[in-house]
Amino acid sequence: MKRVLLFATGVDERLPLALRERYLAFSERERSEILKEVGCSAFVLLETCQRLEVYGTAEESLRREDLLQRLFPLPDPYRASVFYLENADAVRRLFRIATGLESALRGEVHILGQLKRAWEKAHQNGHTGKLLNVLFQDALRVGKKVQRSLHRERTLRSFGSLVAEVLEEFLGSLEGKNICILGWGTLGRSIAGTLLSRKAGTIFVFSRHLHHIPQEKPFVAIAEKSALKEVFAQSHAVVCASGSARYSLAPEYLNEAIALPQVLIDLALPRAIDPVLTQGRKLLDLETFLGLARERTLPFVQESEHLEALITEEVERFLRKWRGFQADPVIRNIALCFEETFSEARGAIVQACNHDEQELLLLRRIEWVRRKLFRKTAEQVRRFFEEER
Incomplete structure (x- = not known):
């Protein structure tokens, strides 16, 4: 009976932003082909603003070095940002990600949705097997269990909260301030929700999916770039929450000179705002924000020991279940x-x-x-x- 190898590999926020942008040029199809060629039988690609990771299964014939070199062809100084884990260590890694303990913003709430979408996409494309399906289902269950047990008032829970906190430092109270959000994904909606709770003024949302944007005040939906000039003139800050090239603010994408607000926050990967446009303005990119998240997230004092014990228990439970799979033949x-x-x-x-x-x-x-x-x-x-x- 052949032994199945479970592995996890990837790069995280330790890799400089410029290099992480380079790997977004790899299409999902290219990554999938590489994984199959090196002996991977099933896999899930987890791609977020902080990391690119692969969780997969293979027979013992997995060509590990070939996998790492082809998937992450980094120069030597940055090889340390690539990790490779097997079996119990790979399970622990995924469970820690699901609970937000591996995020720059510890205990963040959005990672569970990203995990779920990554697994569902791989499952729909026929890239998962029984072991990975059970692993990701368990990871989602563990993440929800931990979120319920955390003391929410002790931790900064979302990037939306951090964005609002930073904007208040530059603009003072957000009450009555107009903010423009580029992109209406999970992050954009989180930011908008936090702005609403802090009584912001008009919230302009630039997106190609207008039907998803609330129609009531203070929201104003925008679909054409030609309207950005007027919107920026009325806004106190711009927050880019989408990495799509369609939303990029660069000279070659704009038909005429546009006066940007004084505060620019770019959380997109690849970056959405060309630095050429930001002279004399305050620009915070994703790398800066990840640093702020690590600094400002209150440490898990009482929770850490409890969470580590819970994750250890859940890893052992999964390993017992995995050994049970070997009984199937x-x-x-x-x-x-x-x-x-x-x-x-x-x-x-x-x-x-x-x-x-x-x-x-x-x-x-x-x-x-x-x-x-x-x-x-x-x-x-x-x-x-x-x-x-």
Whole structure:
């Protein structure tokens, strides 16, 4: 029976922003082809503003060095930002990400949605197997469990909160201040929700999906770049929350000179605002924000020990479940033996019985015995594999 290898590899926020932008040029199709060529049988690509990671399964023949060199062809000084983990360590990594403990903004709430979408996309494309499906389902369950247990008032929970906090430092109170948000994804909606709670003025939203944007005040939906000049003239700050080139603010994308507000926050990857346009203005990019998140997130004092113990317990639970998967081929062989044996018994009953009613009762009885005996045997086999170290 072949052993299955579970692995995790990727780069995170330690890699400079300019290099992380370079890897966004790799299409998902290219990454998928690389993974298949090096021996990966199933995989999920997790791509966020902070990281690019791969969770996969393979036989022992996985060409690890080939995988790392082709997926992350970094110069030597930056090789340290690439990690590679196997089995229990890979499971722990995913569970820590699901709980927000590996995020710059510790305990963040949006990572669960990103995990779920990454897994669903891979599943729909036929890239996952049983092991990865169970792993990601468990990770989502653990993440929700931890979120419920955290003391929310002790931690900064979302980038939307951090954006509002930084804007208040530059603009003072946000009450009555007009803010323009470029992009209406998860991050854009989080920022808008925080601005609403702080009684911001008009919230301009530039997006190609206007039907998703609230129609009531203070929201104003914008779809054409030609309207940005007037919008920027009325705004106190611009926040870029989408990495799509369609929203990029660069001279070559703008038909005429536009006066930008004094405060610019660019959370997009790749970056959305060309530095050429920001002379004399305050620009905070994603790298700056990740640094602020690490500085301002209150440390988990009482929670840390509890969370680490919870994650350790959940990793062990998953490993027991994984060992149980190894019983499946054995159980299938046992099922075949059972079917052959009871098929012979049913044939003997048919030949021996002269009365249809008696024959039917015996056949029903032997079918009941077959189901009960097989169920108990399968339970014992699975328990043996789960407890095996």
